[in-house]
Amino acid sequence: MAIKKSELYSSLWATCNELRGGMDASQYKDYVLTMLFVKYVSDKYAGNAMSLIEIPEGASFDDMVKLKGQPDIGDRINKEILRPLFAANGLEGSMELADFNDDEKLGSGKEKVDRLSRLIAIFEHEGLNFKNNRAEDDDILGDAYEFLMRHFATESGKSKGQFYTPAEVSRILAKVINVHKADKPSYTAYDPTCGSGSLLLKVADEAPNGLTLYGQEKDIATKGLAIMNMWLHGYPEASIAGGNTIATPQFKDSETSLKRFDFVVANPPFSVKSWSTGINPMDDTFSRFKGYGVPPDKNGDYAFLLHIISSLKSTGKGAVILPHGVLFRGNAEAGIRKNILQRKWIKGIIGLPANLFYGTGIPACIIVIDKEHADDRKGVFMIDSSKGFIKDGNKNRLREQDLHKIVDTFNNQWELEKYSRLVPYQEIEANEYNLNIPRYIDTQEDEDIQDLNAHLNGGIPQKDIDALEQYWSVYPNLRKDLFSPIREGYSKLNVQKEAIKATIFEHSDFTAYNTELDAIFKAFTERNHSILNGITENTKPKAFLKDISEDLLERYTNKALLSGYDVYQHLLDYWNDTMKDDVYLILEEGWKAKVKRILVKNKSGKEVDKGWTCDLIPKALVINQYLADEQEALNTIEAEIESTQAEITNYTEEHAGEEGLLNEATNDKGAISKTTLTAFIKEIKQQPEEKEALQLATKMLKLFTKETQLKKDLRAQAEKLDQLTLAQYGKLTEAEVRTLVVDHKWLTTLQAAIQTEIDAISQRLTSRIKELGERYDNTLGELDNQTKTLEDQVNKHLEKMGLVWS
Known part of the structure; x- marks a missing residue:
């Protein structure tokens, strides 16, 4: 049976991390990713004489599996698997990331043998089968790699997580430089500080037919990781060089001229102090600083930016992540900034939230360069997206809606209040070429000002009511029903504060708009129902998601009081939480509701049967559709139990105290039980003066007996329902499975999520009107x-x- 992708990745990380022991995550990743690499290339290319990658006889993953348990396993992995594999493909010295015979990191003797054997076993998992899967859209490899890299970066700490640029940020860079227009693989893309290569690959993903990739990375181990990453993602011909990019750039047209590229992207290390080591900036061989100025000795941010500019063709486009300081710092950097701006090469600046990156917590920005259209440029397009993120552990993370909004706004040059605008060059010049975003985009919320006149004389200020115009444009009659003028500039609230919510919720304007919004979802359902039902083994998940999500976003865009991006995020969240796993299950198994036993290991390691489940269709859906009467019978018993227990509790609270009739029927903890009541009744049965206590005790004992019987009935009914449900799964036709999944699971869940956004409209309006009413009530x-x-x-x-x- 197919395993859910989310479970596969989580299991992969958990098991790998368990084997890490005391090794630093930044080192351990090299072992895990090397294993992933060998597994992938073996599955894809072993035995294929026509492939670009050669797998020597005896050097495949299957050969590695044969080494499990061998006392010399580490040495043989190095000598028999990795070295022949790398040598056969001309990669000697480039990809030896990890020594599999290192006693210091892996332990010695049996400890090392067990650790490496278990690590190999992880990658034998049936879910990690790349033989018939394309990494471009299947996502088994891409997701597994991203999942591992993100977790390793998180675990590696501040100083060692810089090998990885968050995928969301990488995608922004790739999408704002028009890579989608590069329709031939001969177009070139370059990353001068490529790290593990993830940013470069995100750029290639945007090109319809791929790109020719170049990257340079100073750290030797990380360079090997980049080469490995290129191979894993289908770019074995990518050129990845080593060395310091500023001191010794490796891609040149001549000894004094840099190679120029169509696209350049980079996330260089922030504010490097020793950037000029190995060169004389005043006499730079490649003239990168000529006409601009030399960056400060102890801050290399502009050195990387100028290198990127020098590496772009005259029609080239680039995007680079740099700290916010490059936008406003003075002295030498101010001069460089002015010279770049006067050439009109900066197309735009995107301010990002703080704490996105693993190597630093400071806020950063994306500077977008476009040489091709410089002559026609009127200004710099700025975006302040600093408030669009969610917390993710100890880091911030861009949501899909944040990414989409940034890209849409930038590519369409939309000017949105408190978010984006095209800043004319004249305004920038008037600010002495300072590009600090808050100078040009005010993101501060309007202050909620108290009105003294209203406090003295009563009434709600008209300006506060007018400020809710976005609501009144949709609910024009609601405003009239809620407020009446009492004097010029002031109105009274026509309803009691307690009735505000009901007045809004029941108003004809409100219900009419809700009906309009419901019609949007109905139209979305009608358009996409066949697409959702049309999933086959040939469906491409990424294209499938893009199709339905873009349609949803378009339908809700520009709808008053709602953010289309918020609605879009609900679909993306549901995709990541549930729907993606469902789609992959359908791809692999078809529209079948397969059940499986839940086996859990106890403390002794023995597997215990905990029942059964179905990943594709939750039990509740089948029960609601086919076994509602049986479920109602179960609910009735549960309700009776709750009622009986409530009676017992009431009697206990009333009569079990020191002066209570049943004080003597309690145990040493002051509680009454069936046992204590039985003993109490036996003791007082023949005592006439205890007649009232006897009657009460007998009544409570009957309640305990009833509770016991009801619990037996509940277990029997639950068992009966479980058996009927299991039997019902076996009866489901393919058409019924489709209906349950598409209509009752996917669409119902999505509609409920979107409804929370609609409900929030009335909640926000209610809250504000109530606040104003209370403020000026007296x-x-x-x-x-x-x-x-x-x-x-x-x-x-x-x-x-x-x-x-x-």
Whole structure:
């Protein structure tokens, strides 16, 4: 049976991390990713004489499996698997990331043998089969790699997580430089500080037919990781060089001229202090600083930016992640910034949230370069997206909606209030070429100002009511029903504060707009129902998701009071949580509701049967559709149990205290049980003076007996329902499976999630009107009178107590 992808990745990480022991995550990743690499290339290319990658005889993953348990397993992995594999493909010295015979990191003797044997066993998992899967859309490899890299980066700490740029940020860079227009693989893309190569690959993903890739990475181990990553993702011909990019750039047209590329992207290390080591900036061989200026000795941010500019063709486009300081720092950097701006090469600046990156917590920005259209450029397009993120552990993370909004806004040059605008060059020049985003985009929320006149004389200020115009444009009659003018500039609230919510929720304007929004979802369902039902083994998950999600976003875009991006995020969240696993199950197994036993290992390691489940269709869906009467019978018994227990609790609270009739029927903890009642009844049965206590005790005992029987009935009914449900799964036709999954699971869940956004409209409006109503409910005069009245009442009480002040 197919395993859910989310479970596969989680299991892969958990098991790998368990084997890590005390090894630093930044080192351990090299062992895990090397194993993933060998597994992938073996599955894809072993025995294929026509492939670009050669797998020597005896050097495949299957050969590695044969080494499990061998006392010399580490040495033989190095000598018999890795070295022949790398040598056969001209990669000697480039990909030896990890020494599998390192006693210091892996332990010695049996400890090392067990650790490596278990690590190999992880990658034998049936879910990690790359033989018939394309990494471009199947996502088994891509997701597994991203999952591992993100977790290793998180675990590696501040100083060692810089090998990985968060995928969401990488996708923004790739999408704002028009890579989608590069329709031939001969177009070139370059990353001068490529790390593990994830950013470069995200750029290649955007090109319809791929790109020719170039990257340079200073760290030797990380360079090997990048080469491995290129191979894993179908770019074995990518050129990945080593060395310091600033001091010794490896891609040149001549000894004095850099090679120029169509696209350049980079996430260089922030504010490197030793950037000029190995060169004389004043006499740079490649003239990268000529005409711009030399960056400060102890800050290399502009060195990387100028290298990127020098590496772009005259029609080239680039995007680079740099700290916010490059936008406003003075002295030498101010001069460089001015010179770049005067050439009009900066197309835009995107301000990102703080704490996105693994190597630093400071906020960063994306600077977008476009040489091709510089002559026609009127200004710099700026976006402040600093508030669009969610917390993810100790880091911040961009959501899909944040990414989509940034890309849409930038590519369409939309000017959105408090978010984005095209800043004319004249305005930038007037600000002495300072590009600090808050100078040009005010993201501060409007201050909620108290109105003294309203406090003195009553009424709600008209300006506060007018500020809710986004609601009144949709609910024009609601405004009239909620407010009436009392004098110029002020109105009164026509309903009690407690009735505001009901007034809004029941108003014809509100219900009419809800009906309009419901029609949007109905239209979405009608358009996509056949697509959702049309999943086959040939469906491409990424294209499938893009089709339905873009349609959803388009339908809800520009709808008053709703954010289309918020609605879009609900679908993406549901995809990542549930729907993606469902789609992959259908791809692999078809529209079948397969059940499986739940086997859990106990403390002794023995597997215990915990029942059964179905990954594709939850039990509740089948029960609701086919066994509602049986479920209702179960609910009735549960309700009776709750009612009986409530009676027992009431009797206990009323009669079990020190003065209670059943005080003697309690145990040493003050509780009454069936056992204590039986003993109590036996003791007082012949005592006439305890007649009332006997009747009460007998009544409670019957309740305990009833509770016991009801619990037996509940277990029997639950067992019966479980058996009927299991039998029903076996009866489901393919058409019924499709209906349960598409209609009752996917569409119902998505509609409920979207409804929370619609419900929030009335909640926000209710909250604001109630706030205004409470704020100006009483004038200062009325409050003074209330205070005086209360003060007089207190004085009268004090007089009665003999406390009088002269």
